[in-house]
Amino acid sequence: MNSRLIVLILIAVVILPGCGGHGANTIVIGGKKFSEQSILGEMYAALIEKNTHLRVERRFWLGGTQVVHQAILRGDIDMYPEYTGTAYEVILKQHSLKDPRKVYDAVKxxxxxxxxxQWLDPIGFNNTYALTKRQDKAKRTDIKTISDLAKRSGNLSAGFDPEFLERPDGWPGLAKTYNIKFASNPRQLDPGIVYRAVANGDVDIVDTYSTDGRIPAFKLMILKDDKHFFPPYYAVPVVRDEVLKKHPELKQVLNKLSGKISESEMQRLNYEVDQRERRPEDVAKEFLKAKGLI
Known part of the structure; x- marks a missing residue:
């Protein structure tokens, strides 16, 4: 076998996805493309590195729900934080349950x-979808709930991120449930600019996650989901069976974060990264040390 062929084979082994690209003693943590996922991923990485002899590889900002779901099914990643309502609605395509425990049991x-x-123990907070509006405009127009919004939607504009526009637990189902009809079709906005768009008055309404630290930073107000359309979205680590069988100690290590983060705490952590531009790794480790977890 000539040297050129040997080199080509070695390159193929390194770059082919899903073909044993990481070692048996390496845990690959994935994440979706927003800061909260990186913060949680860094927390799990720190816990693994502190409490085991395993190596951690970080693969954050992979994409949306379907992208990360397919990555863990292929074995490209070993675990990532998922949300109960997202798994229930988007992956399982179920819509009937709203009780947090029943949704968790169903997806598990x-x-x-x-x-x-395997779904391990919930982290604690519920990061639900929400619609937001500038506080000053909400007070002026007396819009406090999504039902209030629906009555006045004909004179308002909206901008939503691409995933919210398509998900059944996003705009399509919400518009039908509340009979919302904006003056024009909602604009598709990159998640990174939705807050500035509403703060600057480019649109009146945007979608958000309830734990996003930019909500208070941009003086926005969450509209109450008075018809309880959105399911619960409790954050939970999801891990491949094969990984837990090889490394059973991981379950106890990862569950150290169980029940440790409230909605307000997660919102503050997100603020540190998104607004103060701190590194997710630093914010994660600072929190874990304050809780006595590392």
Whole structure:
């Protein structure tokens, strides 16, 4: 076998996805493309590095829900933080349950059976979808709930991120439930600019996550979901069965974060990264040290 062929084979082994690209003692943590996922990923990485002899590889900002879901199914990543309502609505395509415990039990059982993925213990906070409006405009127009918004939507404009525009637990279902009809179709906005768009008055309404630190920073107000359309979105680590069988100690290590982060705490952590531009790794470790976890 000539030297050129040997080099080509070695390159293929390194770059082919899903073909054992990481070692048996390496845990690959993935994440979606927003700061909260990186912060949580860094927390889990720090816990693993502190409490085990395993190496951690970080693959954050991979993409949206479907992208990360496919990555863990292929074995490109070993774990990532997911949200109960997202798994229930987007992956399982179910819509009937709203009770937090029942949704958690449903996704835990279905993921174990269908995907060989384990849902561990919830982290604590519920990062629900929400609609927001500038506080001053909301008070002036007396819009406090999504039902209030629906009555006045004909004179308002909206901008939503691409995933919210398509998800059944996003704009399509919300518009139908509340009969919302804006003056024109909602604009598609990159998640990084939605807050400035509403703060600058380019649009009146945007979608958000309830734990986003930019809500108070931009003086926005969350409209109450008075018809309880949005399901619960409790954050939970999802791990491949195979990984937990090889490294059973991981379950106890990862569950150290169980129940440790409230909505207000997660909002503050997101603020540190998104507004103060601090590194997710630093924010994560600072929090873990304050909680006595590392």
């Amino acid at each position: 059982g279905a993921y174990a059976k269908n995907y060989h993925l």
